[in-house]
Amino acid sequence: MEKHIRVPVDKETAKSLSAGDYVYLTGTVYTARDAAHKRMEEALREGGALPFDIKGQVIYYMGPSPARDGRPIGSAGPTTASRMDKYTPRLLDMGMGAMIGKGKRSAEVIDAVARNGAVYFAAVGGAGALLSKCITSSEVIAYDDLGTEAIRRLRIENFPAIVVIDSKGGDLYRTAAEEYRHSEGGDQ
Amino acid sequence: MIRAVDVKEITENIKEMCIEANHFLAPDMGRALERAAVSEKSPLGRQILSQLKENLKIAAEDMIPICQDTGMAVVFAEVGQDVHLEGGSLEDAVNEGVRRGYAEGFLRKSVVRDPLLRDNTKDNTPAVIHTKIVPGARLKLTVAPKGFGSENMSRIFMLKPAEGIEGVKNAVLTAVGDAGPNACPPMVVGVGIGGTFEKCALLAKEALTREAGSHSPLPHIKALEEELLDQINGLGIGPGGLGGTATALAVNINTYPTHIAGLPVAVNICCHVNRHITRVI
Numbered sequence: 001m002e003k004h005i006r007v008p009v010d011k012e013t014a015k016s017l018s019a020g021d022y023v024y025l026t027g028t029v030y031t032a033r034d035a036a037h038k039r040m041e042e043a044l045r046e047g048g049a050l051p052f053d054i055k056g057q058v059i060y061y062m063g064p065s066p067a068r069d070g071r072p073i074g075s076a077g078p079t080t081a082s083r084m085d086k087y088t089p090r091l092l093d094m095g096m097g098a099m100i101g102k103g104k105r106s107a108e109v110i111d112a113v114a115r116n117g118a119v120y121f122a123a124v125g126g127a128g129a130l131l132s133k134c135i136t137s138s139e140v141i142a143y144d145d146l147g148t149e150a151i152r153r154l155r156i157e158n159f160p161a162i163v164v165i166d167s168k169g170g171d172l173y174r175t176a177a178e179e180y181r182h183s184e185g186g187d188q
Numbered sequence: 189m190i191r192a193v194d195v196k197e198i199t200e201n202i203k204e205m206c207i208e209a210n211h212f213l214a215p216d217m218g219r220a221l222e223r224a225a226v227s228e229k230s231p232l233g234r235q236i237l238s239q240l241k242e243n244l245k246i247a248a249e250d251m252i253p254i255c256q257d258t259g260m261a262v263v264f265a266e267v268g269q270d271v272h273l274e275g276g277s278l279e280d281a282v283n284e285g286v287r288r289g290y291a292e293g294f295l296r297k298s299v300v301r302d303p304l305l306r307d308n309t310k311d312n313t314p315a316v317i318h319t320k321i322v323p324g325a326r327l328k329l330t331v332a333p334k335g336f337g338s339e340n341m342s343r344i345f346m347l348k349p350a351e352g353i354e355g356v357k358n359a360v361l362t363a364v365g366d367a368g369p370n371a372c373p374p375m376v377v378g379v380g381i382g383g384t385f386e387k388c389a390l391l392a393k394e395a396l397t398r399e400a401g402s403h404s405p406l407p408h409i410k411a412l413e414e415e416l417l418d419q420i421n422g423l424g425i426g427p428g429g430l431g432g433t434a435t436a437l438a439v440n441i442n443t444y445p446t447h448i449a450g451l452p453v454a455v456n457i458c459c460h461v462n463r464h465i466t467r468v469i
Binding site for chain 2: 020022035062063064065066067068071074075076077079080082102103104122124125126127128129130131132133146147148160162164172173175176177178179180181182
């Protein structure tokens with residue numbers, strides 16, 4: 001089912017999404033990947049605050065290539081989400097509304113998505129040029145020294161993604177592969 | 189007859205190859221992707237494949253890298269033994285080419301100086317360079333920028349000889365099954381069988397640079413490539429890992445003699461772009 005969704009995402013909307021829904025996201029998201037997550041974790045451990053209010057916000061696991069002149073951003077596709085699994089349940093418990101990435105998540109993340117009525121979207125891995133066209137502005141808001149791994153605030157428009165893990169515990173990676181599995185090998 | 193080659197020529201070629209590989213799909217991969225688009229059974233899978241095709245078009249037309257992970261530069265250099273390199277070292281020349289290519293091509297700098305301290309070198313150097321001395325007076329350079337979404341899903345298995353061909357199949361299917369959506373399928377699977385621990389990993393990496401759709405000259409290995417491709421596409425992972433029949437575009441297997449006590453198998457996984465480009469100087 002195709003849906004147009006505003007981000008940041010409200011609880012009601014997040015809960016209405018189901019694994020397999022094809023969505024177009026419009027609004028604001030924040031980028032963070034390995035190094036930024038490590039820093040955020042350290043900040044929290046030391047009793048500090050996150051560089052932005054995470055309530056309802058969407059984190060996009062992405063580190064762009066440099067922008068050419070006149071463009072907001074370079075290639076900007078998703079990175080593998082499981083590297084952030086260690087940090088994710090805590091951020092979800094703090095109110096993070098959704099994540100965009102690619103690849104499988106841990107059982108702990110799947111539980112935390114359900115517990116908090118959140119959602120995990122996958123963008124198509126390797127489609128960085130196409131996805132860059134859905135980003136209209138990009139601004140570094142924290143950890144500038146991390147280069148591509150800095151936290152950026154992005155404006156996105158009709159950004160294509162697929163609901164992979166929903167608030168009801170659905171996991172499209174598990175169910176979709178089952179459907180096309182041939183026990184005696186493929187038929188290509 | 190000794191032939192002199194100025195290392196500046198190496199730098200210039202490496203620079204261009206880094207930029208080209210990151211913006212333009214290799215022809216063999218284009219053909220493989222077309223074949224997958226025709227055979228894919230899942231409607232969502234077909235939609236993902238058409239997104240990937242659109243992505244490649246945008247990348248080439250607007251000079252935006254195909255993927256934001258423009259990789260760590262892996263360089264294979266076959267140096268003819270009658271070549272005399274002038275003006276500096278091969279390694280420095282290659283790294284200078286990578287430095288310029290990643291700066292001028294607006295490519296992402298993804299290399300950290302120390303694996304534990306993790307400070308970015310900010311110019312994507314050093315490259316990983318594999319040099320081979322061969323007969324002749326030519327220089328063959330292959331650049332294969334490697335992204336880590338798929339690299340992280342690669343594996344090495346030190347099997348026992350008794351595990352035989354079934355053990356090899358299991359190893360490959362295990363690695364691909366575990367990789368699933370993480371490796372940006374449809375993927376290319378490079379397999380090394382034989383050699384020692386490090387030789388086996390190198391065989392798998394070299395196998396990725398072999399043309400997709402080509403086969404091993406050894407009949408039993410060609411048969412294994414075909415059977416494994418069929419089995420992998422029966423895993424159901426599909427484009428983007430969202431279910432379907434196009435999980436791999438190619439399985440390339442390279443082999444080497446090994447020890448009486450061993451059967452090493454390395455599985456190096458790459459995404460559907462499988463960047464590789466070769467030039468002969």
